[in-house]
Amino acid sequence: MLTLDQVKSKSAGWLGKLHPVLLAGASALIQRCYAKGIPIVITQGMRTIAEQNALYAQGRTTKGNIVTNARGGSSYHNYGLAIDFALLLPDGKSISWDTSRDGNNDRLADWQQVAQEAKKLGFAWGGDWTSFKDYSHLEMTFGLTTEQLRAGKQPTVQQVKDALALINGTGSETDPAITVTLNGVKITSGFLEDGTTFAPVRAVAEALGATVSYDPVNRTVNLVRE
Structure with missing residues (x-):
C-alpha cells in the first residue's frame, strides 16, 4: 500500500507556484482523500x-480533443488559483480519469468523493458547470474575474484568512488580525500565519513611496521606488 508521503510526492511538482491558499487546499485534499482510501495526484x-494558449489550440488548430475554452490569461490556472486532479492507481505510477471507479470498494464513485471533499475545503468543481464540464478541475476564485486578476487585483487579506480557516478546520492555526503601521500610523491590516505576516503589498509599498505593478505572465509583483 502506498504511504501518504509517497502519494504526496507524486503531486509535488505541480504545487510550488500555487497561491498559498490553493497550496494549503490541495495538500489538505490529498490527505483527506488518502484517509478515505482514495489516493489522488494533482496533474x-x-x-x-x-x-494555456497551447491547450486552447488543441482540437482547434492542433491535434487532439478540445480540453478548454479558456485562452491564455483567461484561466484561473494562469494565476495559481486552480488545480486539476486524477486518481492514482495502486502501483503508484498509473493514473486514472475513470469517474466511475470505486477503488476503495465503498460502493461510491471515488471521483465524486474527491469532488465532495474538495468542496468542503472551499473549492469549486468543474463538474458542476452547466456548459463545458471539466471533471478534473478545481478552483478558488475569491470572487475575482480573470480580467481583474490580469489587472493585478488580488484576494483580500480577510478572504485569504477565511479560506485558510476553512481549510484548517477551525482556523486555530491562524492568529487574529493585526495592524500594520508606518511611523505609528496605520496603513493597512494583515494577519499572522505560522509566524509569517500577510498584508496587502500595495498598501505597504505605496506607504513607502513605491509604485506597484503586476506581471500576470510571470506572476511577479514589481515594486519601483523613484
Whole structure:
C-alpha cells in the first residue's frame, strides 16, 4: 500500500507556484482523500500564458480533443488559483480519469468523493458547470474575474484568512488580525500565519513611496521606488 508521503510526492511538482491558499487546499485534499482510501495526484497547477494558449489550440488548430475554452490569461490556472486532479492507481505510477471507479470498494464513485471533499475545503468543481464540464478541475476564485486578476487585483487579506480557516478546520492555526503601521500610523491590516505576516503589498509599498505593478505572465509583483 502506498504511504501518504509517497502519494504526496507524486503531486509535488505541480504545487510550488500555487497561491498559498490553493497550496494549503490541495495538500489538505490529498490527505483527506488518502484517509478515505482514495489516493489522488494533482496533474495540473500553475500554467503560463503560453501553456494555456497551447491547450486552447488543441482540437482547434492542433491535434487532439478540445480540453478548454479558456485562452491564455483567461484561466484561473494562469494565476495559481486552480488545480486539476486524477486518481492514482495502486502501483503508484498509473493514473486514472475513470469517474466511475470505486477503488476503495465503498460502493461510491471515488471521483465524486474527491469532488465532495474538495468542496468542503472551499473549492469549486468543474463538474458542476452547466456548459463545458471539466471533471478534473478545481478552483478558488475569491470572487475575482480573470480580467481583474490580469489587472493585478488580488484576494483580500480577510478572504485569504477565511479560506485558510476553512481549510484548517477551525482556523486555530491562524492568529487574529493585526495592524500594520508606518511611523505609528496605520496603513493597512494583515494577519499572522505560522509566524509569517500577510498584508496587502500595495498598501505597504505605496506607504513607502513605491509604485506597484503586476506581471500576470510571470506572476511577479514589481515594486519601483523613484
